[in-house]
Amino acid sequence: MPELPEVEIAARNLRSWTRGRRIVAAEAAPSARYVFRPSTPAAFARAVEGARFGEIRRIGKHLLVALEKDGAPLGLLAHLGMTGKWLRRRRGDPPTRFSRARLRLDDGHVLHFDDLRLFGRLRVVPAARFGEVPELAALGTDPLERGIDAAALGEALAWSRLPVKVRIMDQAIVPGVGNIYASEACFRARIDPRRKGPSLSAREVRALAGAIVAAMKDGIARQEGPEITYVEEGGENPFHVYAREGERCPRCRKGTIRRIVQAQRSTYFCPRCQR
DSSP states (O other): OOOOOHHHHHHHHHHHHHHOOOOEEEEEEEEGGGGGTTSSSHHHHHHTTTTTEEEEEEEEEEEEEEEEEETTEEEEEEOOTEEEEEEEEEETTOOTTTTTEEEEEEEEEEEEEEESSOOOOEEEEEEGGGGHHHHHOOOOOOOHHHOOHHHHHHHHHHHHOBBBHHHHTTTSSSOOOHHHHHHHHHHHHTTOTTGGGGOHHHHHHHHHHHHHHHHHHHHHHHHSSSSOOOOTTTOOOSSSSSSSOHHHOOSSSSSSSSEEEEEEEEEEEEEOOOO
């Protein structure tokens, strides 16, 4: 599942692929209507066709793509959902397996928004007014842009009775953290993911803040090549504890990785060295 590191790689790829490029033709799969909510596939294709790419930003798990069409700004908000990814092919190549939108560029390449489970989103933002999009306005400070304020994180944890791992997945607190990196961060910080936020000391909060950023930077550094294969798709598992139930802990070498369910999501941890 794409989280901040995977979306950051997508942003870097799109910047490289689209710099100075124009969309000469656009198609959107009629069967993928949910991806283009609240608009329609046809309306999406009409809106972006002929537009030229500008700046591409990432905030948390969101991609903010600035376009220009007919001399006026236009925005494209992209979210990869659970299985989405951007892929590039040459014109004439067959579509990718789960291609939901195809943007043909003026350099002979086609960008495919590929999404198996259709939980991704492509939304046109009139005049590129991203600040008026509610889900963006609700996000906290991006952890890669400004780091994580340990004091603010501690305050957010202190008033919540949710387990630490669940709490740090709140996008208003740490945008970009999802199920995988929440488990990995708790492991790096040696914190039991079942603990309640108020139980953490100031030292533990600082360790958690650092662990979140370190896990994300590691995730970005591990990416090789422009096409990401998610663990759930059968890709190599590079994580310390995620999806490693029953394996020996890579740190203490004595504990066994456990899997539990928190907020309907799988959590992985070492009960011996995470306290």
